[in-house]
Amino acid sequence: MKAVAGLVVRRLGLLLALLALVFVVVDLLPGNAARAVLGRDADADRIAAKEHELGLDRPLPVRFADWLGGVLTGDFGTTARGQSVNDLLAGKFPQTLLLASIAIAVTVVIALLAGMWWALRPAGIAARIIRPGSAFVIAVPEFVVATILVLVFSLWLDLLPAVTFTDRSGFPAGPQMLILPVVALAIPQAGWNLRVVRGALADAAAAPHVDNAILNGLPERTVLIRHVLPFALPTIATSFATSVGTLFGGALVVETIFNYPGMGAMIAGSVSDRDTALVAAVVTVTGTTILGGLLFADGIRLWANRGRR
Missing domain, CATH: 1.10.3720.10 (MetI-like)
Structure with missing residues (x-):
């Protein structure tokens, strides 16, 4: 049983590390979700408001921790366009x-x-x-x-x-x-x-x-x-x-x-x-x-x- 438990913990650790990497990689991509949703013609004030609405103005570790906490309760959150991720999945x-x-x-x-x-x-x-x-x-x-x-x-x-x-x-x-x-x-x-x-x-x-x-x-x-x-x-x-x-x-x-x-x-x-x-x-x-x-x-x-x- 100890061997099985050890395997499960290691696999879950790898999955957690992969999810953290996803957040980092997407964050490093040019642009962000607010700009993608509002389009190129959006002014700076609208983009800033949308970034605040999506929580993009918060530190990346905080956003990851909040999202992970929701996942543990079965809630994957909402997309940048306001759709339920659970429904899409x-x-x-x-x-x-x-x-x-x-x-x-x-x-x-x-x-x-x-x-x-x-x-x-x-x-x-x-x-x-x-x-x-x-x-x-x-x-x-x-x-x-x-x-x-x-x-x-x-x-x-x-x-x-x-x-x-x-x-x-x-x-x-x-x-x-x-x-x-x-x-x-x-x-x-x-x-x-x-x-x-x-x-x-x-x-x-x-x-x-x-x-x-x-x-x-x-x-x-x-x-x-x-x-x-x-x-x-x-x-x-x-x-x-x-x-x-x-x-x-x-x-x-x-x-x-x-x-x-x-x-x-x-x-x-x-x-x-x-x-x-x-x-x-x-x-x-x-x-x-x-x-x-x-x-x-x-x-x-x-x-x-x-x-x-």
């Missing part, structure tokens, strides 16, 4: 969470199946395709993959929509709206993770107990699943947990390309408005989600290493 975060969740599920399935296949047949035809193919997709950013998918499946083949239409709930109107965004997010991460899976399985397969299992005549699939995979699981889980953060970051870009109704446009607008509260709120929500994934991976590692020295 409630309207956009579920859509981004849906997109990223499906993408990570697809990534896990592809990476596990392809990585295990590669481990079982390291010199087979599939391995000869997977090795260079995975290296290629890792090097291609999500926005490039998204652009290629739109070009091929929307413009050339006219099979899937290039933009996302929503229904009354604010979610995509049909499952076909999710296919291209999910694939654009999953392809690079699947390429990376299947190489991690293969490497972790290869390292675990070198353990002496695996040789004993093979000498006892167990089928190779049984050896892989029962004697190799459990020892490779901590590394694999950590890689998948890290991909959660990358997928959320990539989702904000992919959403813009497909006009997906998530937090992508919202975060872009908040940076343009120098809206510290909204930027920090998005970082808090996504960071907490990523934190949960990392803690899950930490738990798997502690479970897999139980009883070992």
